[in-house]
Amino acid sequence: MNPAGSIVFFTTASGAGYGLLFWLGLLRPLGLVPGQGLVALALALLLITAGLLSSTLHLGNPQRAWRAVSQWRSSWLSREGVAAILTYIPALLLGLALWVDAPALALAAGLLAAAGAVATVYCTAMIYASLKPIRQWHHPLVVPGYLALSAFSGAVLLAMLAAFAGGGAVPALLAILTGAGALLLKRAYWQAIDTAPPIATIESATTLGFIGKTRPLEPPHTEQNYLLREMGFRIARKHAAKLRLIAQGAGFALPVLLALLALLLGGMPAALALSLGAVLALGGLLIERWLMFAEATHTVMLYYRG
Amino acid sequence: MTCLPQPVPGAKKLGLVIDLDTCVGCQACATNCKEWNASGHSAPLPDLRPYSAGAEGVWFNRVHSYEAGEGAAGRTVHFPRSCLHCENAACVTVCPTGASYKRAEDGIVLVDHDTCIGCGLCAWACPYGAREMDEDAGVMKKCTLCVDRIYNETIPEAQRQPACVLACPTKARHFGDLGDPESAVGQLVRERGGQPLMPELGYQPVNSYLPPRNRSSLAATPEEAAPTEIKNPLLRWMDRVLSR
Numbered sequence: 001m002n003p004a005g006s007i008v009f010f011t012t013a014s015g016a017g018y019g020l021l022f023w024l025g026l027l028r029p030l031g032l033v034p035g036q037g038l039v040a041l042a043l044a045l046l047l048i049t050a051g052l053l054s055s056t057l058h059l060g061n062p063q064r065a066w067r068a069v070s071q072w073r074s075s076w077l078s079r080e081g082v083a084a085i086l087t088y089i090p091a092l093l094l095g096l097a098l099w100v101d102a103p104a105l106a107l108a109a110g111l112l113a114a115a116g117a118v119a120t121v122y123c124t125a126m127i128y129a130s131l132k133p134i135r136q137w138h139h140p141l142v143v144p145g146y147l148a149l150s151a152f153s154g155a156v157l158l159a160m161l162a163a164f165a166g167g168g169a170v171p172a173l174l175a176i177l178t179g180a181g182a183l184l185l186k187r188a189y190w191q192a193i194d195t196a197p198p199i200a201t202i203e204s205a206t207t208l209g210f211i212g213k214t215r216p217l218e219p220p221h222t223e224q225n226y227l228l229r230e231m232g233f234r235i236a237r238k239h240a241a242k243l244r245l246i247a248q249g250a251g252f253a254l255p256v257l258l259a260l261l262a263l264l265l266g267g268m269p270a271a272l273a274l275s276l277g278a279v280l281a282l283g284g285l286l287i288e289r290w291l292m293f294a295e296a297t298h299t300v301m302l303y304y305r306g
Numbered sequence: 307m308t309c310l311p312q313p314v315p316g317a318k319k320l321g322l323v324i325d326l327d328t329c330v331g332c333q334a335c336a337t338n339c340k341e342w343n344a345s346g347h348s349a350p351l352p353d354l355r356p357y358s359a360g361a362e363g364v365w366f367n368r369v370h371s372y373e374a375g376e377g378a379a380g381r382t383v384h385f386p387r388s389c390l391h392c393e394n395a396a397c398v399t400v401c402p403t404g405a406s407y408k409r410a411e412d413g414i415v416l417v418d419h420d421t422c423i424g425c426g427l428c429a430w431a432c433p434y435g436a437r438e439m440d441e442d443a444g445v446m447k448k449c450t451l452c453v454d455r456i457y458n459e460t461i462p463e464a465q466r467q468p469a470c471v472l473a474c475p476t477k478a479r480h481f482g483d484l485g486d487p488e489s490a491v492g493q494l495v496r497e498r499g500g501q502p503l504m505p506e507l508g509y510q511p512v513n514s515y516l517p518p519r520n521r522s523s524l525a526a527t528p529e530e531a532a533p534t535e536i537k538n539p540l541l542r543w544m545d546r547v548l549s550r
Contacts, residue, residue, distance in 0.1 A: 060440075060446075074308045074398075075401055078402035127400075204506060208374035211375040220368035225365070225438065227429075299433040300433065303387055
């Protein structure tokens with residue numbers, strides 16, 4: 001599948017934003033995050049909004065994007081839109097509560113915002129996980145993967161902000177735990193998609209299996225078309241092994257190690273270590289999200305390539 | 307509304323039956339489809355860079371050719387690929403705006419080009435590659451089963467058929483109600499053993515593909531009897547004389 005830049009940025013940025021909102025909504029009312037928390041909330045909303053706006057760049061008619069919230073009964077994309085918009089309400093209320101220092105409202109709005117963040121990321125993941133023609137996406141580990149990556153990148157960002165506000169071991173610990181968990185999940189996912197059998201064959205796609213092994217002889221057109229550009233992408237598979245290593249190292253292992261280091265160091269060195277960790281984690285996740293598209297194969301290519 | 311219509315027993319399911327035995331891969335169906343749809347319901351059907359290198363365009367019908375089997379048992383099969391108007395059409399249910407829909411009255415899957423946002427999710431959800439984006443207008447386009455021909459009372463009744471069916475010189479394409487087992491297409495599917503594409507994905511395509519007939523009996527036809535085997539003495543003599 002073609003990794004459209006706008007969508008890769010959207011899943012990385014909004015994923016991190018919702019992760020940050022989730023942890024802030026849960027931890028700030030409990031007093032586990034130092035400082036007022038408004039900076040973290042602003043960063044979360046900035047990432048979420050930038051991601052959502054970026055995703056509309058992918059549309060052929062962005063001015064009609066408002067229509068996308070209408071089909072929540074059947075469409076995960078529509079549900080994602082509804083969840084994303086509804087989550088703004090408790091998120092902004094949380095901001096108000098933190099601003100005027102209203103603990104009861106902060107607790108309620110924080111929990112609702114956290115729930116909204118989980119729901120939105122879940123809907124995003126289900127857009128992909130519900131697509132049967134793409135076996136790498138129609139996989140039980142895709143939804144846990146989206147949730148784990150969002151939780152991890154959000155935790156890394158919160159740990160960084162908490163370190164700058166002077167302390168907060170809980171976010172750093174969460175970054176370590178979710179990072180390790182996300183890495184294990186991602187490795188299990190890669191192993192699963194590498195060994196899974198194809199969902200369909202050129203023989204079942206053409207009905208010609210009863211004659212024997214089938215192979216394409218003449219293509220229907222000599223130039224590109226939308227299908228080949230959108231679903232026939234195959235540059236990344238050549239470098240998949242290396243890119244996976246980079247994603248694991250930069251995206252997960254190094255940020256986790258830096259968070260460990262930050263726990264030991266404390267103070268300004270911890271804040272700097274976690275800043276580097278956050279940059280590495282987001283960079284690694286961009287690569288990982290890019291691979292998620294580039295490594296995915298669509299059944300329509302059976303007709304073109306067998 | 308992107309929920310699928312409730313399945314009703316005996317409901318009309320308009321679709322195509324494509325005979326892989328007689329298709330000669332001439333591309334007439336694809337060409338006539340492009341011709342008709344460039345000015346009908348889905349108009350315009352644009353081309354990108356039509357007069358320079360890398361020309362491409364939106365087509366609803368693509369004719370592939372395959373080799374199946376080995377040696378004398380092998381076959382070259384021409385294979386037209388277009389929308390199958392699936393009963394379980396995920397291209398409809400994934401649509402966030404309601405632009406993609408399946409008609410309850412005849413099962414045709416259509417796109418409302420006025421409300422489509424061009425997100426492309428329906429094309430991802432289609433295992434068969436039936437949808438192609440009109441990148442000029444930023445909306446998705448697809449086979450309409452020539453909905454603007456089949457109900458069109460301004461054209462002669464015999465021509466109220468999809469353009470691809472009318473164009474086919476070998477009658478490899480048939481149009482009709484596949485929900486009725488006694489319709490002409492229903493009988494054809496039953497008699498020839500029509501097959502769905504990728505049934506394992508569960509989309510329940512309405513269109514059906516008739517398998518190439520078995521040609522092995524033709525290949526095994528014995529050669530004409532050799533002259534020495536002619537039983538009648540008179541004919542044997544004549545054969546000998548005339549063979550000099």
